[in-house]
Amino acid sequence: MTGYAELLKEKGLKATFQRMTILSVIERMGHATVDEIYESVLETHPTLSLATVYKNIVAMVGQGVLVEVPISGRKSKYELKKSEHLHLICTECGEVEDRPLDRVIGEDTRKIAENSSFELQGRQVNLYGVCAKCRTALAS
Amino acid sequence: MTGYAELLKEKGLKATFQRMTILSVIERMGHATVDEIYESVLETHPTLSLATVYKNIVAMVGQGVLVEVPISGRKSKYELKKSEHLHLICTECGEVEDRPLDRVIGEDTRKIAENSSFELQGRQVNLYGVCAKCRTALAS
C-alpha cells in the first residue's frame, strides 16, 4: 500500500499524501481522466485542489510514474506506468481495458521503425470498438 | 483538386470554400493541429474564423472525412481518412509520418479483440521516438 512512497522518491518526487491519494485512485480505477481523478480524490481528501491534481499529473508523467493515454474523441486518461500493453477502448462507455502486447506486434513495429531509421522509444496500440457489456446493453 | 466537393456531398456536407480550404491544408501538411490548420488557412482566406475551423473539424470527423490522431503530450492532429496505417511520431519535433499497417498487426489485433468479445471498429497504432532528422540535429 505504501509502495508508492518509494516509487516517488526514486523519481525524485516527495511522497506527499496528495500524490499517494492520486496514485491509489488511478490504481483502483485502472484508467482515469483528470476530473475523474479529482472527483474521486475529493471523497477522501476534500481539501485537495484541482490545481494540485494538474501539477502532480504533469510532474508524475514527466518522471515516468504515470502515462498519458490519449483517446480519440475523448479526454486523455492516465494510468500507472507498467509493462507494455495495448488498450481496448469502448467507444460507447469510454472504458479502457489492458491486454498484453505480444511479441508479434513488438517485433513487427520494431522492424518498421528500423526501416525508417526511427529511434523507437515507445508504442501505443489502441483498439477502438464496443465492449461486451455495452454490446449487450445496446441489443436490449 | 475538386474531388473534395464530391467527398463532402457524399457525406451530406455542403462543399463550401471553407471546407475545401481546410481539407487542402490538411492534405498538404499530412497531419495538423487545429491551430496549424487555422494559421495555414488564414494565408489564403484571411476572413475564415477559428470557430468555423472548429465547427468543421467536428462535422468532418463526425462524418468520417477526417480522423483525429491524439498524441501523448501534445495536441491532437487531424488527417484525411485513408486506409489503415500506423504513425511514427517524433517526440522531438512532433512530426507524424504514416507507414502501412501490415497484415501481421491486423490479424494479431483482430484475434485479441475476438478473445475479449470486443467488437473491433478501428485501430490506432502509434510509435513514439526520434525521427532521422531530429536524431542528426541532436548529434550535432
Add this chain to the structure above:
DNA sequence: CTGGTTGCAAAATTTTTGCACTGGT
C-alpha cells in the same frame, strides 16, 4: 428559396500560473 453554414462575440471548459503558506525529508 431555404436550410445548412459562416463569422463574430460571448460563454463555457480546461489547463496553467503566481504567490504566500505548509509540510516532507
Add this chain to the structure above:
DNA sequence: ACCAGTGCAAAAATTTTGCAACCAG
C-alpha cells in the same frame, strides 16, 4: 530549516455556443 509541494484565486488557453447574415444546392 530548507525547499519542494500545496491551495487559492486569477489568468491563459482551448473549445463551444447563440444568433444574424450568407450562400450552396
